[in-house]
Amino acid sequence: MANTPYPESYYAASANAVPPRPALQDDVETDVCVIGAGYTGLSSALFLLENGFKVTVLEAAKVGFGASGRNGGQIVNSYSRDIDVIERSVGPKQAQLLGQMAFEGGRIIRERVAKYNIQCDLKDGGVFAAITAKQLGHLESQKRLWERFGHTQLELLDQTRIRDVVACEHYVGGLLDMSGGHIHPLNLALGEAAAVESLGGTIYEQSPAVRIERGANPVVHTPQGKVRAKFIIVAGNAYLGNLVPELAAKSMPCGTQVITTEPLSEALAKSLLPQDYCVEDCNYLLDYYRLTGDKRLVFGGGVVYGARDPANIEAIIRPKMLKAFPQLKDVKIDYAWTGNFLLTLSRLPQVGRLGDNIYYSQGCSGHGVTYTHLAGKVLAEALRGQAERFDAFADLPHYPFPGGQLLRTPFAALGAWYYGLRDRLGY
Template identity: 95%
Template structure:
């Protein structure tokens, strides 16, 4: 029997203790079978359990094994394509619904942490850092856009103010979002899994779904068992494989790389980020970083299209870290890992239904921490017969990558090269 462990990340090394979870053996019946114990699946399960559904979750490896337990740990509002892009491509009613939901995911995270007493090092405050005047103009427009949708916890930072929140000389200004913030992402997932089980839900680990038997009463098969359900929620994202072929054509797994320093000590850590905010820059191929509870710096960036694991992650990311913080040149890197996220051509999430009883959400395109928590609520609403918000996502247009699966990776890499050049040249 396969036993897939967590990657050797800082998050896995510092994870809260959890009890072992069983492998599915034999046959079980449930109202909803959720495929995937990441944020989308766990959020869906929690909302469904809170509304009286019986829920069984199947996880191919361990809770939070994928992007949910490997990401930069930043609570970032809105979507990978912002509300203004949505406004230009859909009608006003759909845009209003999606805009109203753009800041809900972060609130859901905080509600879950408070309600279920999840220990995940939650900190408030996230900074978007501008590297040039074009970036700054974009942040000014973003502030006006977000405030139009009622999001007011925002402060523009001039060159003096951004020096007060991050000790990096590369920035000309920024935007502080106090409803943003950061968490230990794997501990958030583990806490949500414990909440699922506290409400009577069941989570099976090392129990990959290998086949879905569709029909009026669908069945999800694993190598050693099966789950009969009224509904299925497919929440595998970049780790779904080809379980549902219809979902593979319009998305592409991509890898992002993260490193974590040795503990910096209180003085050095505070000198880098005095208010303990998380930071991401405004480049298309952006860098992001934050401090951990034990005063390490987590620094991420870079994209590998097609989700290959680079041979030397530290060699890719350490120069980026030193460009921001040359004062860390002698600091040791203790952890380096990669994780996959799912990219769509539109960079907007794909939400929908296959037949009458198989629901899915995928393709967060790098903006998954908040969106996935919203997605769980929206999927649960749809199963309860309240589909207006679900339909607002499901009606977004999506297209296959040019050239199909064979050429989608080189085409995307070419596009990334172009935007990377634009980042370097500042236009």
């Protein structure tokens, strides 16, 4: 049977040691079968186990193999479309409920890290950096918006103050969110998987779901076994493939690229990011970066629509890094990798139920570290019969990409070109 290892990345190279997990080779019964051992699946499994469910998790490769183990490691609040956009689309009542949840994912991460003693280099503080006066104006509006929903750990940074937190000359200001922060993303996933197992959950690796037999007692088939369950949670996101065709039609995998430097001297690392906050800029096609626990710079950016792997990731991302930090021109890049996230046309997550017993959450659209942890709680609530918060997400309108799967990539790339041009022209 095929054994899919982690892709070569800094995170895989520095992952905490974990025991090997078996592939499913039997027929098993459970209350809930979770497809995917990334953040959505692991968060769902933890909340369900804490509420007395028997849970089996199927992972096609290894825990955190997809976006959960390859992302920039930033804890960023809200959604890829902010609450004001949601409010204009669905009205104040539904937006109020979604707004109240917009800052919950980061709290869940911190609760998990503390409760289960997860070693993942958790640091507090994230900065949204404005390159233009217009972007700074948007951050001022964002601060007022978030404060309207009770989120108060925010500080607006002027041009002088932002120099105290990031040594980049391009920024005219920013917004500091002290409830933001950063983590080693793969180690967070591995720690959550260990927590799942500590509560009696079972995780099978190298066990892709190849078919779902729908019905009153659905069955998930893998190459060498099957799981009969009362409920299924589909949490494969960009790595789900065509297992559930009606989900694939409304989403598109996209690739993002990340590089990691060699370890920096203590003085150089502190000069770049004196408070050790993570940073993302305010462009539509944004750059993001942070320091690791061993003082490397992780720098990411760029989007490849349709999730193709670029031939030379360093050639794409290193110039972006040097534009922000020209003082790193002689620094060696030790790791470069790509990973996929799942884009929706609305850039809002898709949550719902197929029939009576198959639940799903997908399409974080590049904003998944916090949302996926919230999604696990919301899905678990729905399985317990508390569906108000689930319904708030499920009622969001979603549409297939124009032209279907054949044309979704060129249409999205054209849109990205347009917004990238706006970024470059300062609009």
